[in-house]
Structure formats: C-alpha cells, structure tokens
Amino acid sequence: MAMQNASFDPQAFRAALGTFTTGVTIITTQAEDGSPVGITANSFNSVSLNPPLVLWSLSKNARSLPVFSNGKHWNVHVLSTEQEKLSGRFATQGEDKFAEVQLDNGVSEAPLLQDCTARFQCRTAFQYEGGDHVIFVGEVLAFDHSDRAPLAFQSGQYALATRKPRSELRLATTPPPPECSYTEDLLGYLLGRGHYQVLNTLRRMVSNQQLDEQAFFILSVLCIRDNLSLEEINTFVSYTGHEVTLAGMRFLERQHLVAIEGDADQLRFVLTANGRELSLQQLALAKVVEEELSAKLGSADAQALKVLLKRLIVVSDPGLPDLWAPR
Numbered sequence: 001m002a003m004q005n006a007s008f009d010p011q012a013f014r015a016a017l018g019t020f021t022t023g024v025t026i027i028t029t030q031a032e033d034g035s036p037v038g039i040t041a042n043s044f045n046s047v048s049l050n051p052p053l054v055l056w057s058l059s060k061n062a063r064s065l066p067v068f069s070n071g072k073h074w075n076v077h078v079l080s081t082e083q084e085k086l087s088g089r090f091a092t093q094g095e096d097k098f099a100e101v102q103l104d105n106g107v108s109e110a111p112l113l114q115d116c117t118a119r120f121q122c123r124t125a126f127q128y129e130g131g132d133h134v135i136f137v138g139e140v141l142a143f144d145h146s147d148r149a150p151l152a153f154q155s156g157q158y159a160l161a162t163r164k165p166r167s168e169l170r171l172a173t174t175p176p177p178p179e180c181s182y183t184e185d186l187l188g189y190l191l192g193r194g195h196y197q198v199l200n201t202l203r204r205m206v207s208n209q210q211l212d213e214q215a216f217f218i219l220s221v222l223c224i225r226d227n228l229s230l231e232e233i234n235t236f237v238s239y240t241g242h243e244v245t246l247a248g249m250r251f252l253e254r255q256h257l258v259a260i261e262g263d264a265d266q267l268r269f270v271l272t273a274n275g276r277e278l279s280l281q282q283l284a285l286a287k288v289v290e291e292e293l294s295a296k297l298g299s300a301d302a303q304a305l306k307v308l309l310k311r312l313i314v315v316s317d318p319g320l321p322d323l324w325a326p327r
C-alpha cells in the first residue's frame with residue numbers, strides 16, 4: 001500500500017502519541033554468535049489470549065534489527081520501578097548492556113533478566129512492515145509475574161502508576177457544601193489530616209522517651225548537621241512552626257543530649273554521644289511508622305506519594321536552606 005507522507009508536524013505527532021501512558025519493557029534475544037542483545041521498548045502490547053500473542057515494534061534504525069529479524073525467540077521483561085537505570089542502559093547504543101546483569105534459565109537461549117514485574121518468553125510468530133518500524137508478533141511460550149510495582153512511561157518521562165480505587169474517593173455524590181464550608185477534597189485538609197495522623201503516631205513514640213516534638217526536630221537536625229548556632233537551628237526547623245529558644249537548648253543540655261560550646265555571644269550546639277544515640281533511635285521509630293504505612297498503602301503508592309510530596313515541598317518552599325547540601 002502506497003503511503004503518503006504525513007503533512008503534520010512530526011514533533012507534535014510524537015508528543016500526542018506520548019500521552020498514551022505505557023509500561024516499559026526490555027526485549028532480549030541471542031545473536032547467532034551467542035552474544036546477548038536487548039533494547040528498551042514501550043511499544044509492547046497484548047494481541048490475543050487464545051492463542052497467546054503479544055507484539056512490539058522495532059525501529060529500522062536499531063542496530064539490533066538484523067538479530068531480532070533473524071532470531072526465532074525473544075523475551076519481554078516488564079520492568080519494575082526499581083529498574084529505571086536498566087531501562088536507560090538498554091536504551092543507549094554502545095553501552096555494554098548486559099554487564100553484571102544476572103540471568104535466569106529460560107525456555108530458549110534468549111537472555112532472561114531477573115527481578116522484573118512480569119516476563120513473557122516468546123517465539124516469533126509473524127513479522128510485519130510498519131513504516132519506519134518492524135512489528136514483531138510473538139507466541140508466548142512461558143510467562144511469570146511478581147507483585148513488584150511496574151515502571152510507567154508518559155510524555156517522554158518515567159512515571160509511577162498509582163491505583164485509583166473508587167472506594168477511597170468519595171466523589172461529589174453528596175450535595176455541594178455551603179459556601180462557608182469545605183470538602184474532603186481540599187488539599188490543605190488532606191495534607192493537614194495526613195500530617196497529624198502520621199505525626200501523632202510518632203509523637204506517642206517520642207513521648208515514651210520523655211521528649212516533645214520540638215526536641216525530636218532539634219535532635220534530627222543536629223544528627224544531620226552538628227555544631228550549629230541557635231539561629232541556624234531555627235532556620236532548619238522553621239518549616240515546623242516551632243521556635244527553638246536558648247532555654248529549650250539548655251533543657252536538652254541538662255538531659256545530656258546536647259553540649260553547648262563557644263562564647264556567650266556565639267554559642268554552638270553539638271550532639272552528645274547520648275543525643276546521637278537517641279536521635280538514631282527516633283529515626284528507627286520514624287522508619288517503623290513509614291514501614292507500617294507503606295505496608296498499608298502498598299509500596300508503589302507509597303513511592304508515588306513520596307514523589308508528589310517532594311514536588312509539593314519544592315513548589316511551596318519559601319527559600320529554606322538545604323539541610324542535606326554538602327557543607
């Protein structure tokens with residue numbers, strides 16, 4: 001069939017296609033000389049359940065085209081969120097793509113990667129011309145899958161897929177609230193409620209150590225950046241709304257958690273060995289709270305929540321210093 005060249009802007013076409021969110025796969029095969037070959041591909045899709053068929057398309061510019069065209073078997077690996085780096089490696093020409101990659105034994109000689117979300121071991125059933133790509137249709141000979149969260153790809157960027165269960169979102173089925181009220185969809189309410197619910201669990205744990213929330217913030221700042229002035233401590237904890245006073249620091253000194261050094265007009269605060277140990281214990285408690293929440297949310301949603309919270313922190317940052325920046 002003679003095809004006319006598209007008259008529309010190729011970049012706009014690419015951008016429009018990119019809105020179709022996909023997973024990310026690595027497709028592997030073995031060359032005639034026995035060397036492993038693989039590329040990152042998001043053109044993978046299911047075709048048929050019975051017989052079990054899948055497809056993907058390979059650019060005619062890919063160096064691996066002759067190997068895939070002549071090969072009889074290939075494996076599709078649906079990548080997990082942990083495998084973003086591997087995706088980058090298999091998308092880059094000239095990289096030693098299989099360096100230090102552990103393989104499993106499969107039904108064919110095609111390399112079978114580990115730790116994926118799903119794997120489909122295929123035999124080439126058909127090959128079709130597809131413009132500047134070749135379409136491979138494979139019969140699935142074997143497959144397996146795990147509960148690892150899948151990596152997603154949208155508009156040229158890696159993404160995380162967050163589930164959207166209906167039961168968790170009570171949408172506008174109730175009458176609209178009066179003007180003076182707010183809905184449970186208000187971001188401030190959601191953030192505030194989430195924050196206090198999580199913090200309260202931590203507060204209970206910290207209060208068992210006879211310390212309050214402010215002491216928790218001070219010790220964690222000093223654990224990351226020791227030897228600070230009162231002013232510096234305050235810049236790091238100011239986002240919490242707490243104001244640390246000299247009296248507060250003297251209290252921590254009496255508890256043998258902080259040592260005060262320097263001249264009266266240039267006091268510096270340093271964690272004692274006790275203070276460091278207690279802070280590390282608090283960190284362990286914070287991790288327990290996080291693990292319990294992650295188990296309830298699921299690791300994929302917990303990861304997505306962190307990504308969004310980090311973005312929220314950046315867009316709402318009033319210009320605070322970076323606690324983790326190298327000194």
Ligand SMILES: Cc1cc2nc3c(=O)[nH]c(=O)nc-3n(C[C@H](O)[C@H](O)[C@H](O)COP(=O)(O)O)c2cc1C
Nearest residue numbers: 039040041042043057058059062063064091092093
């Ligand atoms: C997320 C993502 C998806 C990709 N999907 C495809 C695809 O479906 N088909 C394709 O030919 N190339 C695709 N590529 C590009 C190839 O991975 C890249 O060109 C690779 O270097 C080809 O390897 P080769 O030339 O060594 O064979 C994709 C790249 C990325 C990052």
